[in-house]
Amino acid sequence: MYSIIKRLFDIISSSVAIILLSPLFILIIIILKFSGEGEIFYFQKRLGYKNIEFYIYKFVTMIKDSPNIGTGSITLRNDPRVLPIGKYLRKTKINELPQFFNVFVGNMSIVGPRPQMKIDFDKFSNYYQNNIYKSKPGITGIGSIIFRDEERLLSNTKINKHEFYKKYIAPYKGELEIWYYKNKTIFIDLTIILLTIWVIIFPNSNLIYNIFKSLPKKPKELI
Numbered sequence: 001m002y003s004i005i006k007r008l009f010d011i012i013s014s015s016v017a018i019i020l021l022s023p024l025f026i027l028i029i030i031i032l033k034f035s036g037e038g039e040i041f042y043f044q045k046r047l048g049y050k051n052i053e054f055y056i057y058k059f060v061t062m063i064k065d066s067p068n069i070g071t072g073s074i075t076l077r078n079d080p081r082v083l084p085i086g087k088y089l090r091k092t093k094i095n096e097l098p099q100f101f102n103v104f105v106g107n108m109s110i111v112g113p114r115p116q117m118k119i120d121f122d123k124f125s126n127y128y129q130n131n132i133y134k135s136k137p138g139i140t141g142i143g144s145i146i147f148r149d150e151e152r153l154l155s156n157t158k159i160n161k162h163e164f165y166k167k168y169i170a171p172y173k174g175e176l177e178i179w180y181y182k183n184k185t186i187f188i189d190l191t192i193i194l195l196t197i198w199v200i201i202f203p204n205s206n207l208i209y210n211i212f213k214s215l216p217k218k219p220k221e222l223i
Contacts, residue, residue, distance in 0.1 A: 005186055010110055014103035021097055028059055028094065036083040037064055041098060046115035049136045051129070054107040056115055057098035061086030073119050074165060077155040093200065099139045111189040112138025113177040114147075123166040128174030135181050140196040142176045142215070145208055148199055153222060168221045175216040183214075 032040045039060045044067075046056045066081040067073055075082070075090075082090065089095040102108035108115065115137035121129065138144070147153075150169065157164040180188075195208050209215055 010103050013110055014100040017100045031085055032060055035085050046117060047121045047133060048107055048115055049133055051133050057101050059089055059095040059098060061089050061095045071161055073117050074154055074161045075151055077151045096139060109136040109138045111192050112136050112141050114141055114143050123170040124174050132177045140192060142180045143173045145195055145199055146176060168219055172219055172222060179216060
């Protein structure tokens with residue numbers, strides 16, 4: 001019953017979002033077309049439900065071939081690969097809005113684990129790899145809220161960025177997504193959506209830990 005209700009919610013909410021956001025989409029398309037490199041949409045392979053790859057949709061925020069330049073799949077604060085308009089799109093998360101089309105066609109949900117690139121997914125242990133995507137990936141989720149400023153963590157670490165991700169970020173993300181899989185309900189999904197709006201307005205808030213008191217404790221290296 002949960003999966004049926006959730007899919008109906010995804011179809012209705014993504015349809016409404018696409019219609020309401022269409023003027024914003026048109027504005028961003030025009031801006032991207034006449035700025036940067038003229039590219040508008042970015043289609044990238046991600047791991048999804050049952051570890052099956054799909055293409056995620058985003059507005060372009062970085063220069064072409066950026067995954068093969070510099071820090072690769074990891075983006076840092078003030079990353080030179082990010083386009084001027086891309087900084088604003090990333091900060092406001094507007095670059096993520098085309099994913100409502102992913103939700104509408106069914107390879108994503110509004111709420112779920114964040115879909116990873118394979119290079120980052122491979123940094124998870126086998127246990128997490130086998131269990132995270134038993135839930136359909138989402139535009140937002142527990143991991144997306146808690147790691148909303150992941151770029152800061154990666155920028156501030158003194159060790160290799162990819163090693164830091166593998167040693168500290170990936171294990172904690174895995175714990176969070178397993179928590180979601182074991183506890184997911186429509187009520188929790190709706191709460192996560194409201195918390196997503198909350199942290200966009202109040203980015204330094206840790207309200208999520210007060211609401212979901214059973215969440216895995218954050219390692220000190222990520223504070």
